[in-house]
Amino acid sequence: MSTPLLEVRDLAVDLHLGGRALRVVAGVDFEIRRGETFALLGESGCGKSMTALALMRLLPDVGAVAGGAVRLDGEDLMARPEALMRELRGRRMAMIFQEPMLSLNPVMTIGAQIGEVLTGHLGLSAKAAAARTVELLTAVGIADPLRRLDEYPFQLSGGMKQRVMIAMALAGEPELLIADEPTTALDVTIQAQVLDLLKRLQAERGMSLLLITHDLGVVANMAHHVAVMYAGQVVESGSCEQVLQRPRHPYTRLLLTALPEVTGPNQRLATIPGQVPPLDGGVAGCRFAPRCAWVRDDCRSLAPGWDGTLRQGVRCPHADGLAALPEAPRGAGASGQAAGSDVPLLRAVDVSVHFPIRAGLLRHEVGAVKAVDGVSLSIPAGRTLALVGESGCGKTTLGKAIVRLNTLTGGEISFAGGDWSGLRGEALRSRRNQVQIVFQDPYASLDPRMRVADILTEGMAALGVGRNASDRLARVDRLLDQVGLPAAARWRFPHEFSGGQRQRIAIARALAVEPRLIVCDEPTSALDVSVQAQILNLLKDLQDELGVAYLLISHNLSVVEYLAHEVAVMYLGRIVEQGEAKRVLKRPQHPYTQALLSAIPRVDATRQTQRVVLGGELPSPANPPEGCHFNPRCAFADRVCREAYPPPVQADEREVRCHHVVQAGGAYVAAPLRPRLPGEL
Amino acid sequence: MIDLTTIEPALLWTDVLLIGLVLALVGLVWHIRRHAHLAAPWRKVALSRAGMVSASVLAVFAGIGLLDSLHYRPALPDAPALAAGPGAAGKALRHSVELRHSVELRSALDALLDPLPTQVETTYSAPMATRAFNKTALEGAAPGGTARDYPRLKFGGAHLADEGAAKVRDIGERVVRGALSGLACAVGALALLALLCGPRAAIGRFRGWLFGNGEDATHWAAWTLLGIATLAGALAWLAGGYHVFGTDKVGQDVLYQILKSIRTALVIGTLTTLVTLPIGVVLGIAAGYFRGWIDDVIQYLYTTLNSIPGVLLIAASVLMTQVYMDTHPESFETVTARADFRLLFLCLILGITSWTGLARLLRGETLKLRELEYVQAAQAFGVSSWSILGRHILPNVMHIVLIAMVMDFSGLVLAEAVLSYVGVGVDPSMISFGTMINSARLEMAREPMVWWALAAAFVFMFALVLAANLFADAVRDALDPRTRVRGVA
Structure with a gap:
């Protein structure tokens, strides 16, 4: 380890937007050693992607490197002419982007796209390139690579596309691989596969990996060394273990306590108030000062310098004298226990939603996508039921069916003792206030052309809540106060708010009509960790205060752990395990739940269970596998599993649909299942 | 100048619509100025040099067109004389006999350009010429009686x-x-x-x-x-002293004709969009939002309409109008009113054949918007479909409507020229770029060539259409959210 592979010194990047220059990266220093995984950690808008693009000299047209040096193996990249830079890209440094769907050319075959790199950089002949492509595809774990060569990107699933992207990046045998949020667009089980792959490839080839991510769990699992970025600066740097176990900078500390998995389910999450500051204009003092819990007077005026060495240090003069974080106040009572009752507010029996597949000239039905296929569940008043599963398992469809945005194909839903799924026309319209929904994307769920007050009163006016317009406006003020926004917000437009604030408005909109059940469809997955904590606290407070029940749809199990009383795990349109949240998440019974839980990258290494990596991907709901839907990916599947769908079994005080789970009454067995041996049927 | 007390204002149908449109536009501007979020993208138009230059050129054209839309009937010269008889009898007479007005309509532009419209030569003359383009027999020019020569013009350079x-x-x-x-x-x-x-x-x-x-x-x-x-x-x-762009076959000043053509082009360009807009917007967003059989019906409708050659449809309708006008001469007071009726009908039929593009565009956009979560949130509140269309869909496709409108304008101006050339455009008595180009067909075949009418029509039409296109570009850049600089992580 003589010279580091990549040295970045005082790198500064400006973005020129609308005549103003924003310093999005303001003096970043770090170095990456050979064979090392270096993680750049930070929330959105802190400049980590811009740093990566600047290293490759691939900044957008409005961006420009304003200063600093980037040395690859001692050679200054900023001095290299553009023509020579092209030789470097893909050869010595390669990059993987966040969206595998957008990074592959849709009209080129997989073989041609990888071959392009090989013939271009390594000067291989077409024949040799094809052979090498097959080797690369095998290396990234793509089954049947010969057939895949002639396929187009649309024929591959998301996880496969990301593998192809990785294969493409590896084609030039780079010394440095830059991975910009490589798994953010993927499901947990696929994320686990891709992370394992990256880890294995790095170990095999001894290349360096610059991992850019906002996910602390991914960092904990992958990185050797971490640099935490905030508002264009590195605020803390050190070995992975050191930064995550003994964080020194206030931002890192708060970020870690904002994670629901670190805080217990009945505690309030620590939040970081406010948001990443806009980067225009000169920032006087510490950039984190406005949000810091330990802020002192001199923080606001004096910009803190770097304290420590390049490999390890912190940008905070008070880092070592910080008191322990004041104990966050506990949530009122045992969170909704008082309000909760055993009488189900909503009961769904055997609900299914099928979408017809039409084909041919006369558009006749040739089949159906069974998005939801015979699901039964009940939500007690004032409690939270979480619906968990990978994307495409039908959880959002079920949520929308409960709000009556989809039509049911079969089954029925009753609400508060009365019929719900059978209501039509005016009868349905007049009761729509009872069940409301909060969507995933706060940017798409608010009409950009309406002011906040109009957004909030729209539902009230339609459902006749409030006597007149002034009465409704008074309610708007109350709602804004409830969700923690100033009353002045009501005459502003959605684009003037940040993501977290928008999600608050969306929650206020649902609350406006006094619903008894709110379907929360991935309410925090589009938000940063610190903002996620604010929203989760808000949801919990509202439940304690108003006794509203939630159907929480999420793929993030730590959010579920924090908020839910009960959990239902969905796989391919059916619920495979359902029971009390604590039990299900602590001692999962169904193999799918076990795999799902183990796939989550945990920050706390002691909680990382033995990884059960699932092979393959979610099958199409239009053509589910015979027998148990999970059998092709299950390590325990046998002949019974391939023949019959398992009936519900009571086990360990919950309902599980698996042939191999011990019946109710039997003792709980920690590992009831023996993995299938090779050659065994 | 004219005596304002003796004229009788006359409103043609297109005048009413054009002035109504201008008032609506003023109202819209006022509305946009009051709302910061609506005004913001328009400020970006003000940032664009091409946008500002083209907008002012368009404004000048619009001003000329508007002046030409204030029609009136001047009093006949003998009427005041009759009324001004001596004594009490004359006074009584003045009250009983009303002013008699000409059957010929004039516009404010005509009054402003006076005496240009009346300075008619006998036939062709080149730009800035002092003598006619053709030789005629002149009496007393030569000692032997008559001689053939180019005669001096009556007005061009007569001073x-x-x-x-x-x-x-x-x-x-x-x-x-x-x-x-x-x-x-x-x-x-x-x-x-x-x-x-x-x-x-x-x-x-x-x-x-x-x-x-x-x-x-x-x-x-x-x-x-x-x-x-x-x-x-x-x-x-x-x-004031010459025919700047020459004169045409009947000796009329080409500059005057050009200025009169502007109104025709503007009327076609704007009134047609007035017809297209409601049909295109309503059908487009209804098809996209409701899907199902409504979508099927609307799609069949515009696919069918698109498959019929537009010129054929327009020719048939214009000829039908012509027959109606010929059999009902009593409905039209003046020749101008007749021509105006045909112009209006042309706008109508052009509008009916050209809404399909807009509808298709809006259908696609609505298909995307209806899946957005704020629309679903409104559905979850039980908001009625038409309210959702009006409150959520329409405001969010308005930028497309605006862009399409400005883009269509130039296309329609050119369409008028082509239709008049084919002979199914405006009434032959109405001056338009199309009729000028149509008559230039024969002039170009002469030897020596009469080039000035066509050249002048070309230059002015080119300026108008180019300004409209550049303005459309500036508007699209400002309003299209896809061309905005996106935020970066």
């Missing part, structure tokens, strides 16, 4: 005794004098406007208009207007 060096000097004088006075008038008007906006900061404001305020490109508009004023001044002084 000149000597046609040689004096003509050149005269033209030079007129150009300089006209340009200077045009420029002076424009600067004076700007200064007056600055003063009217508030006397306190008038000088600063005036300077800002002329030399820019460092923020937007509005001073480019001011410079364009000054340039146009200079040009117009020179043209006006020249037109």
